[in-house]
Amino acid sequence: MGKPPILVFDLDGTLADTAGDLIGTLNVVLVEEGLAPVPLANARKLIGAGAKALIQRGFGAEGRHLPPDKLERLYARFIARYEDRIADETRLFPGVEASLDRFAAAGYALAVCTNKLERSSRLLLAALGVKDRFRAICGQDTFKVAKPDRRIFDYTIAEAGGDPAQAIMIGDSATDIETARAARAPVVAVNFGYTDLPIENFGPDRVISHFDELWDAVAALRSAAPAMLGALPPP
Numbered sequence: 001m002g003k004p005p006i007l008v009f010d011l012d013g014t015l016a017d018t019a020g021d022l023i024g025t026l027n028v029v030l031v032e033e034g035l036a037p038v039p040l041a042n043a044r045k046l047i048g049a050g051a052k053a054l055i056q057r058g059f060g061a062e063g064r065h066l067p068p069d070k071l072e073r074l075y076a077r078f079i080a081r082y083e084d085r086i087a088d089e090t091r092l093f094p095g096v097e098a099s100l101d102r103f104a105a106a107g108y109a110l111a112v113c114t115n116k117l118e119r120s121s122r123l124l125l126a127a128l129g130v131k132d133r134f135r136a137i138c139g140q141d142t143f144k145v146a147k148p149d150r151r152i153f154d155y156t157i158a159e160a161g162g163d164p165a166q167a168i169m170i171g172d173s174a175t176d177i178e179t180a181r182a183a184r185a186p187v188v189a190v191n192f193g194y195t196d197l198p199i200e201n202f203g204p205d206r207v208i209s210h211f212d213e214l215w216d217a218v219a220a221l222r223s224a225a226p227a228m229l230g231a232l233p234p235p
Helices: 019-032 040-046 051-060 068-084 096-105 118-127 150-160 174-182 211-224
Strands: 006-009 109-113 136-138 167-171 187-190 206-208
Touching (some): 006 150, 019 068, 068 118, 109 150, 187 211
Parallel strands (some): 006 167, 109 136, 187 206
16 A cells, blocks of 8 residues: 655744743743843734744844854743743644544545744643644754755655655745745645744635634645646545
8 A cells, every 4th residue: 555645834924923931931031131122913924933932032133142142042932931831822623633534534644844943842732632643843953954945854754654755735935935935845834833934925825714624625636637636636
């Protein structure tokens, strides 16, 4: 029996609304360093490239540059604080669980490919009650490469035992779209995630506004590109 088709999900801003806990943790660090907290409304501009970039952007908003050694110290502090509050405010976006269940029942492998640390990702997905739905949960430290490097996407598919010729990326940012393009995979973008420009500007194959729309978006991609996505019929 061949490998199953696979959906590869980003995490922050795609599966879960993590802004409250991420920005809350950032603000603890900023205040401890004598800086003003950033408003939650700025989350879209700050989140999406991992915790180190989040810290750098937070300091950059105050015109502060972080030398590498200090960034590493603050990063360690940030991760410890963040994991203590991993899901205080974080919630899955509406429709996520039902969508995951529907695709799993149809024979799809499901995986997470994120620039979050793998441990933090697993803790979060466990707290949200969906960790066991994914065959692989891979972060920037899992393979020592991060999005948009296509290797993390390829390695995640291999870890999950999915068919790379039948893989679709689901994300919320230009980084996710760039990763999928590098891997020559179709990409569905959600328009409620963390990007400072409309996600349509980055040219995803499909855009959805709710996870209830993902089934039809995947079906449309499979119908439009059967050679790329293998011979399996649409869901």
